[in-house]
Amino acid sequence: MLPTCDRGSCGSETGWRGGVVGYVLRRLVQMGPMLLGASLLIFLVVRMAPGDPLAAMVDPRMDPQKMEEMRARLCLDCPVLVQYWGWLKEVLRGDLGTSIRFQVPVAELIGARLGPTILLGMAAFGVTYLVGIPLGVLTAVRRHSWLELTVTVLSFAALSMPAFFFGLLLLKLFALGGLRILPSSGMITPGAPYRGAAAMLDVASHLVLPALALGLSGVAGLVRYVRASMVEVLRQDYVRTARAKGLAEKQVIYRHALRNGLIPVVTLVGLTLPDIVGGAILTESIFVWPGVGRLTYTALLERDYPVLMALNLLFAGMVMLGSLAADVGYALVDPRVRYE
Amino acid sequence: MALLRRVDGTASVEARWQRASRRSRSPGVWHEAWERFSRNRRAMLGLWLLMVLALSTLLAPVLTPHDPETVDVAAAELPPGPGHPLGTDELGRDVLARLLYGGRVSLTVGLAAVALYVMIGVALGAAAGYYGGWVDSLIMRVTDAVMIIPFFPLALTMAAVFRPGLYTTMMVLGLLGWTGVCRLVRGEFLTLREREYVEAARAEGASDLRIVFRHILPNAMGPVAVAATLGVASAIMSEAGLSFLGFGVQPPTPSWGNMLASALSLRALLLQPWLWVPPGLMIFAAVLAVNLVGEGLREALDPQLRG
Numbered sequence: 001m002l003p004t005c006d007r008g009s010c011g012s013e014t015g016w017r018g019g020v021v022g023y024v025l026r027r028l029v030q031m032g033p034m035l036l037g038a039s040l041l042i043f044l045v046v047r048m049a050p051g052d053p054l055a056a057m058v059d060p061r062m063d064p065q066k067m068e069e070m071r072a073r074l075c076l077d078c079p080v081l082v083q084y085w086g087w088l089k090e091v092l093r094g095d096l097g098t099s100i101r102f103q104v105p106v107a108e109l110i111g112a113r114l115g116p117t118i119l120l121g122m123a124a125f126g127v128t129y130l131v132g133i134p135l136g137v138l139t140a141v142r143r144h145s146w147l148e149l150t151v152t153v154l155s156f157a158a159l160s161m162p163a164f165f166f167g168l169l170l171l172k173l174f175a176l177g178g179l180r181i182l183p184s185s186g187m188i189t190p191g192a193p194y195r196g197a198a199a200m201l202d203v204a205s206h207l208v209l210p211a212l213a214l215g216l217s218g219v220a221g222l223v224r225y226v227r228a229s230m231v232e233v234l235r236q237d238y239v240r241t242a243r244a245k246g247l248a249e250k251q252v253i254y255r256h257a258l259r260n261g262l263i264p265v266v267t268l269v270g271l272t273l274p275d276i277v278g279g280a281i282l283t284e285s286i287f288v289w290p291g292v293g294r295l296t297y298t299a300l301l302e303r304d305y306p307v308l309m310a311l312n313l314l315f316a317g318m319v320m321l322g323s324l325a326a327d328v329g330y331a332l333v334d335p336r337v338r339y340e
Numbered sequence: 341m342a343l344l345r346r347v348d349g350t351a352s353v354e355a356r357w358q359r360a361s362r363r364s365r366s367p368g369v370w371h372e373a374w375e376r377f378s379r380n381r382r383a384m385l386g387l388w389l390l391m392v393l394a395l396s397t398l399l400a401p402v403l404t405p406h407d408p409e410t411v412d413v414a415a416a417e418l419p420p421g422p423g424h425p426l427g428t429d430e431l432g433r434d435v436l437a438r439l440l441y442g443g444r445v446s447l448t449v450g451l452a453a454v455a456l457y458v459m460i461g462v463a464l465g466a467a468a469g470y471y472g473g474w475v476d477s478l479i480m481r482v483t484d485a486v487m488i489i490p491f492f493p494l495a496l497t498m499a500a501v502f503r504p505g506l507y508t509t510m511m512v513l514g515l516l517g518w519t520g521v522c523r524l525v526r527g528e529f530l531t532l533r534e535r536e537y538v539e540a541a542r543a544e545g546a547s548d549l550r551i552v553f554r555h556i557l558p559n560a561m562g563p564v565a566v567a568a569t570l571g572v573a574s575a576i577m578s579e580a581g582l583s584f585l586g587f588g589v590q591p592p593t594p595s596w597g598n599m600l601a602s603a604l605s606l607r608a609l610l611l612q613p614w615l616w617v618p619p620g621l622m623i624f625a626a627v628l629a630v631n632l633v634g635e636g637l638r639e640a641l642d643p644q645l646r647g
Contacts, residue, residue: 037485045494049501160573160628162580165620168603177610278492282581286604296493297585300500308497316489 024328031320038316039091043084046305091313097306101299106310110292116187117291120214120284121276123207125269127215128222133262135219136226140234140261141253151223159220164282167213171286174209182208185288210287214279218272225268230261263334270319270326277315369562369641376640383636389629393622397443406434408441409592420614427614429602433592439618442594447626449510449589450576456514458568461521466552468522469529479522487519495578499587509588513575521567528560562641569634573627580623596623 071077078086090097096106135155139148175184183189183206194202233239234257242252277293284293292311299307331337377383396403406424412432420427426435468479498512532538533556541555582588583597591598596619603609603616 033481034484034488037481038489041485042489042494042497045498046501156628156631157624160624160631162577162600162620162623162627164581164584165600165623168600168609168616168620172609172613176606274490274492277490278581281493281496282584285585296496300496300585300587303500308500312489312493312497315493319490320488 020328020331024324027324027327031324034320035313035316036088039088039313040084042309042312042316043087044080046309047080047083049303049305087309091310096310099299099304099307101302101304101307106306109295109307110310110314113290113292113295115291116289117280117284117293119203120207120210120280120289120291123211124214124218124276124279125272127211128218128272129265131215132219132222133226133265136223137230137253137258137261139223140227140230143231155220155223158216161216163213163217163279164286166216167210167283167286170209170213182206184209187290210283210289213286214276214283217275217279221272222265222268226261226265229264230257233257233261236260263330266329266333267326269329270323273319273322274315277318373562373637373640377636380636380639382632383640386629386632386636389625390633393443393626393629394447397440397447400437400440400444403440404434404437406437408433408437408594410434417612419612426618427612429615430608435599435614435618438594438599439596439622442596442599442619443622443626445506445589445593445595446576446579446597446623449506449513449579449595450572450626450630452510453513453517453575453579454568454571456510457516457518457571458521458564460514461518462525462557462564464518465522465525466529466557469526470533470548470552470556472530476526480526483519483522486516491516492578492581495582496585496587499582504582504587504590506589506593509579509582512582513578517571517575520571521564524563524567525560528563529556532556532559566634566638566641569630569637573630573634576623576626576630596620596626 087097094107096110098104099106099109102109135151139151142148171184172178174180174182187203187206188194188199189202189206192202234253239252239257242256243249247256280291280293281296282293283289284291285297288294292314295307296311298304299311410433412428414432415424415428416430416432418424418428418432424434424436426439428434429438464479464483468476495512495516498516499508502508502512538551538555541551546555579588579595580597580600583595584601586598586601588597589595599619600616600623602612608615
């Protein structure tokens with residue numbers, strides 16, 4: 001969707017700055033039908049639930065006549081597509097329904113938990129990139145060394161390690177058994193009178209273990225990606241030129257090669273977002289992190305269907321926006337890319 | 341053959357020609373791929389590890405006298421020791437037996453789920469790539485819709501909506517996993533259907549089905565085999581995740597994932613590592629083995645990839 005072009009063919013264009021708004025708008029318009037399809041799928045999956053959806057929604061001791069009224073109002077005997085249309089209209093108006101379990105609007109429930117998940121997700125990305133990029137660059141620079149072998153072995157191991165098992169090990173080693181230097185659950189120390197910097201430090205200490213657990217799975221992919229990209233860049237003519245004019249190897253790598261080698265990494269943010277969302281459910285359940293992942297788990301246990309539908313829709317939207325942001329970011333850092 | 345052999349032992353020209361032509365007709369691509377694969381130490385390590393794992397789960401009745409589901413409250417929560425090499429769980433069930441029989445479950449779920457989604461993905465991808473037009477757009481729109489919803493939350497939702505269990509797990513993973521294979525096969529078909537030999541087959545009056553299954557599909561199977569192998573690794577991981585949260589394989593049937601769930605109790609996490617560390621390591625080993633084999637296969641089928 002973002003074709004690159006050499007300078008000759010697009011130097012006369014208005015450049016990316018002129019096209020970016022239009023491009024984003026076009027992409028957003030394309031996302032409409034995709035989200036619509038996704039919403040239909042989510043609706044169908046939940047409506048396939050065996051049994052009476054009303055029985056799951058209300059107190060079974062409710063007056064049967066009232067139940068009939070409610071059935072008619074909710075249109076539970078209508079054809080599926082009519083029901084879908086009814087639900088969609090509500091969603092488009094911003095009404096995601098009411099949680100069966102908590103009896104509060106779904107939007108409110110999710111809104112209160114979105115912040116912690118975004119914080120955790122960013123921290124996990126931080127872990128992935130802080131570990132992945134240096135290792136990827138190092139293995140590209142020192143090919144066929146013991147270092148490359150070690151990193152390859154370790155990244156295969158990281159790729160194959162279930163994040164939740166790793167999380168449990170971290171919990172045992174650093175929070176509960178073993179060292180006990182970090183808190184095991186939640187986002188803040190309950191009842192602690194922290195203010196300002198101390199409060200931030202408190203949250204940060206709670207963040208360490210879940211972010212490590214969630215960030216690990218992405219490291220292997222990133223290392224491979226960065227390595228391939230750097231190897232490719234180090235083969236280019238301008239790198240040879242830089243070496244030929246006598247620059248120190250460090251300068252060649254860190255000033256010339258690195259800048260171009262890391263460009264494709266931007267797109268990886270969008271690609272790994274679904275894994276982060278999926279991993280967040282497991283990680284937040286283990287570390288009792290008060291985010292949407294933990295909410296998903298609770299909603300699953302309670303068969304809280306309105307919440308589950310809204311969450312799946314939210315995740316789909318997040319993934320799409322993430323990939324759009326990645327594409328835009330890619331063009332921001334690489335002037336050779338042109339919006340079409 | 342004996343008739344064609346000369347007295348001095350060298351093969352006749354005809355025999356040599358026959359042998360040569362037989363060799364050229366054999367599926368040489370796969371043979372060459374195996375030769376490259378078997379020279380790849382990492383891949384072979386993965387293959388051996390996988391065989392050891394599969395064999396040990398198959399030989400479970402030989403390796404342990406215990407039944408994985410027999411409750412013995414008198415022997416509950418025993419640490420590893422004589423009689424129970426890996427101890428027992430809170431109901432007195434032998435952990436080694438549950439680990440081995442649970443391996444059967446986890447590996448089977450992984451294989452079955454991938455078999456299901458390869459069938460779906462190949463069928464849809466072939467139809468989309470071969471026919472093009474509105475068939476292609478319809479299939480690709482459905483693929484997009486499935487693809488943009490993150491896999492794991494949707495799988496959990498589906499498993500919770502249906503009754504969670506062994507077959508639900510296979511079905512859910514199979515019904516949601518096919519998008520990658522579908523896009524892959526579609527892409528292969530789009531290029532392969534323009535090839536001259538396909539044109540020739542069509543000119544000879546071959547039916548669509550024959551062209552698809554006999555001429556195009558075999559040439560598209562390499563990338564599918566790689567994707568399927570790596571898919572088994574992620575299916576094992578997904579099963580473990582689903583079962584860990586209680587929406588996959590249900591106890592008393594053991595699986596590596598639901599055995600790990602015992603670590604959700606603080607006491608087991610801290611004091612009874614024999615309950616949850618072994619299944620975690622088994623998942624790790626199985627996924628690692630399958631990943632190594634998959635990567636080996638990728639390098640073997642496409643030697644240019646090897647950096």
